[in-house]
Amino acid sequence: MSTTKWAIDPTHSEIGFKVKHMMFTTISGKFSKFEASIESEDTDFENAKIEFTGAIDSISTGNTDRDTHLLSPDFFDAAQFPEIKFSATSFTKVNEGEYELVGYLTMHGVTKSVKLPAEFSGLMKDPWGNTKLAFSLEGKINRKDWGLNWNSALETGGVLVGEEVRLNIELQFIKV
Template identity: 80%
Template sequence: MSTTKWVIDPTHSEIGFKVKHMMFTNVSGKFQKFDASIETEGDDFAGAKIHFSGDIDSVSTGNADRDAHLLSADFFDAAQFPKISFEATSFTKEDEGDFELTGDLTLHGQTKSVKLAAEYSGQMKDPWGNTKAGFALSGKINRKDWGLNWNSALETGGVLVSDEVRLAIELQFIKQ
């Protein structure tokens, strides 16, 4: 069986995250510069090799001061750790259209294994004849597992920034 390569369509993909602020509201952000690829045997995605990398300095939360703080040594330390990356270690079909994606997430100079739910949306030809495949990924990580420890206590109890980061990722790939 031949290997099929897929590359990310960045204009139709989004690498997003949400973090609770002051324990009760979510702040959303995304990475705007990234690259990803998939290698499959034929058209079956089970067991696919998946690679992702993103530029830390492309983080955007819609607030320039907050983004500057995220890039500082308090959080991502973009000067020392300019990339976030992910290498799949397994991509297992759970049910029709549902997969479990396990892999190594490297962030802030540390690599840890994470599991994400992956919903496969199917394949379709676009108006220009390109075959596209869509996925929605979701999951949670604890930012402190990667050494992103900065926080500030609130007078009322609790902390300014939650440890839990929820991932919301929409991906569209183009068959090569």
């Protein structure tokens, strides 16, 4: 059986996240520089090899001061840990169009296993004859599990930055 290789289409993909600010508003951000690939034996993608790398210095939350703080040693420490990486250990079909993605997420020098639900949007040919596929991933991680511990207490109780990070990832791949 032959292996099919897929490369990320970065212009039609988004690596997004959301975090609570002051415990009552949500701040959104994204990474704008990233690479990803899939190698699969068949079109149901079970047990596909999935790799992802993102550049920490491409983080954007729409606020330069906040982005600079996120790159500092208080958070990602981009000078010492310039990339976020993910490597799948399993990709299992749960139902039609629904998968469970399990793998190792490495950031800030820490590697932990994560499990994310994935929705397969299908295969399609674009107007130029390229075969494309798309996946949507959503999930939650606790930033403290990766040593991203900085926070500030609020006078009213609670903290400035939430621990839970919600992931919202849209990926489009092109057949190589």
